[in-house]
Amino acid sequence: MSDRKPSIPNSREGCPVHDWATDYDVMDPIYNSDPGPIWQDLRERCPIAHSERWGGSWMPTRYEDVREMARAVPTLSSRAPGVIPPSPEMREILIQEVKEFGAELPPISADPPLHKPFKQLILPLFSPKAVDTYRPFTEQLANSLIDQIIQKGPEVDGATDYAQQLPPRVIAHIIGIDEARADEFTEWVRGILEQGQADAEIRLKYRRIIRDFFQEMIIERRNTPRDDAISRLMEAEIEGEKLSDYTIIGVCFLLLVAGIDTTWSSIGSALFHFGTNPEHRKRIYAEPNLFTTAIEELLRFYSPVKMARRVLEPIKFGGIEMQPGDKVIMNFPAANRDPQIFDRAEEVVLDRKQNRHIAFGVGIHRCAGSNLARMEMDIALRVWFNRIKDFEVIQPKNVIWSGGQVRGPRVMPMKILGA
Amino acid sequence: MRICVDPDKCEGHNRCFSLAPELFEVDEFGIASTKNNGEVPKGMEDKADLAIANCPEFAISILED
Numbered sequence: 001m002s003d004r005k006p007s008i009p010n011s012r013e014g015c016p017v018h019d020w021a022t023d024y025d026v027m028d029p030i031y032n033s034d035p036g037p038i039w040q041d042l043r044e045r046c047p048i049a050h051s052e053r054w055g056g057s058w059m060p061t062r063y064e065d066v067r068e069m070a071r072a073v074p075t076l077s078s079r080a081p082g083v084i085p086p087s088p089e090m091r092e093i094l095i096q097e098v099k100e101f102g103a104e105l106p107p108i109s110a111d112p113p114l115h116k117p118f119k120q121l122i123l124p125l126f127s128p129k130a131v132d133t134y135r136p137f138t139e140q141l142a143n144s145l146i147d148q149i150i151q152k153g154p155e156v157d158g159a160t161d162y163a164q165q166l167p168p169r170v171i172a173h174i175i176g177i178d179e180a181r182a183d184e185f186t187e188w189v190r191g192i193l194e195q196g197q198a199d200a201e202i203r204l205k206y207r208r209i210i211r212d213f214f215q216e217m218i219i220e221r222r223n224t225p226r227d228d229a230i231s232r233l234m235e236a237e238i239e240g241e242k243l244s245d246y247t248i249i250g251v252c253f254l255l256l257v258a259g260i261d262t263t264w265s266s267i268g269s270a271l272f273h274f275g276t277n278p279e280h281r282k283r284i285y286a287e288p289n290l291f292t293t294a295i296e297e298l299l300r301f302y303s304p305v306k307m308a309r310r311v312l313e314p315i316k317f318g319g320i321e322m323q324p325g326d327k328v329i330m331n332f333p334a335a336n337r338d339p340q341i342f343d344r345a346e347e348v349v350l351d352r353k354q355n356r357h358i359a360f361g362v363g364i365h366r367c368a369g370s371n372l373a374r375m376e377m378d379i380a381l382r383v384w385f386n387r388i389k390d391f392e393v394i395q396p397k398n399v400i401w402s403g404g405q406v407r408g409p410r411v412m413p414m415k416i417l418g419a
Numbered sequence: 420m421r422i423c424v425d426p427d428k429c430e431g432h433n434r435c436f437s438l439a440p441e442l443f444e445v446d447e448f449g450i451a452s453t454k455n456n457g458e459v460p461k462g463m464e465d466k467a468d469l470a471i472a473n474c475p476e477f478a479i480s481i482l483e484d
């Protein structure tokens with residue numbers, strides 16, 4: 001996910017932070033490798049912090065504040081949900097991208113009333129029932145990835161060899177991409193979500209490739225619909241009207257930007273956790289039934305996703321007056337560590353019973369793909385633990401974490417200790 | 420024990436359904452409703468409490484008779 005409207009970030013990026021309450025930096029590598037202590041400090045001292053970095057923003061750290069802000073629709077608007085604005089070097093190409101593709105990605109970038117019909121369009125693709133039908137495919141995929149890992153081992157990268165391989169192929173399968181093209185498609189998607197973060201030209205290049213590819217799929221299905229998401233979107237209507245090809249391609253593209261690096265980050269974080277906590281690893285090997293609560297707990301503790309809102313009218317939160325145009329970072333990850341809400345908030349408790357976490361957001365923008373994401377995590381972890389006898393992260397300090405909008409391990413050398 | 424889901428609050432997180440499929444059902448948009456008119460069978464009270472305590476929207480409540 002990234003902001004697509006060109007704007008000028010603050011030039012202080014890269015300077016050390018002296019006071020997180022007035023100068024936080026969500027791209028700081030130390031923050032992204034362990035944000036908990038910083039949030040804890042802010043929660044006590046300055047629960048809604050402010051920073052001029054990255055275009056300027058407010059950042060809440062308490063659960064109740066984040067909840068209240070998420071519900072302040074549309075005064076806090078979703079029209080620009082990107083946390084990090086593109087760099088000045090990217091501007092020119094982004095203007096071209098917006099010209100070709102538009103700047104909107106409803107429902108994620110929409111407020112009421114446009115939000116609901118678009119959300120209703122995609123929800124049935126990810127209902128618990130629909131998600132069950134994607135299980136066998138996902139399980140087979142995870143097993144074949146583990147085959148490759150075992151072959152490659154004992155040293156592998158838990159992020160690039162496993163976590164990043166699963167979600168793009170699951171989405172490809174749901175959209176209806178032939179399995180023969182899945183490897184190619186995965187590379188295009190990773191091109192957008194990885195290299196494309198820093199290089200707008202690469203991003204635009206792959207976006208065009210994917211657009212043309214989706215367009216071909218639509219043409220193929222015009223006469224012979226199949227049992228896949230593209231065919232279903234071609235049947236669907238909003239207010240009695242069929243969707244244009246442009247809209248169908250936009251919806252599929254949203255699934256790519258919202259459903260892939262988010263999910264690979266949570267699978268990667270879960271592997272990081274178990275690969276650095278021998279006690280928890282042992283416990284899960286002994287009690288695989290714990291996965292049900294453990295997955296919710298890992299979603300809470302390692303919540304990968306922050307979103308942004310734009311203030312449309314003056315509004316007050318916790319005594320702070322926000323002005324039209326201000327950006328607010330929906331800090332779901334920090335809310336999930338609030339000790340007012342969670343006992344032992346800074347600890348991973350694998351069998352936590354009460355866990356009202358909001359890793360998937362809260363309110364009308366609740367993640368449309370949450371059932372799918374949970375299923376992918378569940379299968380990714382169960383298959384991994386089933387097939388690999390023991391494992392560890394080689395140098396936890398050397399793991400590289402992405403930050404900004406989506407936090408998760410991007411480089412994570414691991415050792416397979418028996419398969 | 421009787422429970423109900425407030426359809427205006429429910430946003431379809433489906434936590435209730437995954438914790439207690441015996442007590443809840445969800446439609447294709449993820450919106451939950453109670454089974455059996457909200458009546459919680461004997462022995463299922465803990466599951467009902469668990470669902471209530473995990474709903475991020477505070478949408479599930481106990482009905483006072």
Ligand code: HEM
Binds near residue numbers: 109119359
């Ligand atoms: C663990 C993985 C995931 C996490 C943590 C996550 C998190 C989130 C969050 C926090 C939001 C709320 C946005 C907001 O408040 O502005 C969101 C929205 C959304 N997510 Fe996810 N997501 C994940 C996986 C997925 C998947 C697999 C899909 C689909 C294939 C998906 C599709 C969407 C869509 C379409 C929205 C927009 C919903 C709306 O605006 O109403 N996400 N996600």
Ligand code: SF4
Binds near residue numbers: 428451475477479
């Ligand atoms: S957990 Fe709450 S919000 Fe989610 S489906 Fe159940 S009642 Fe609705």
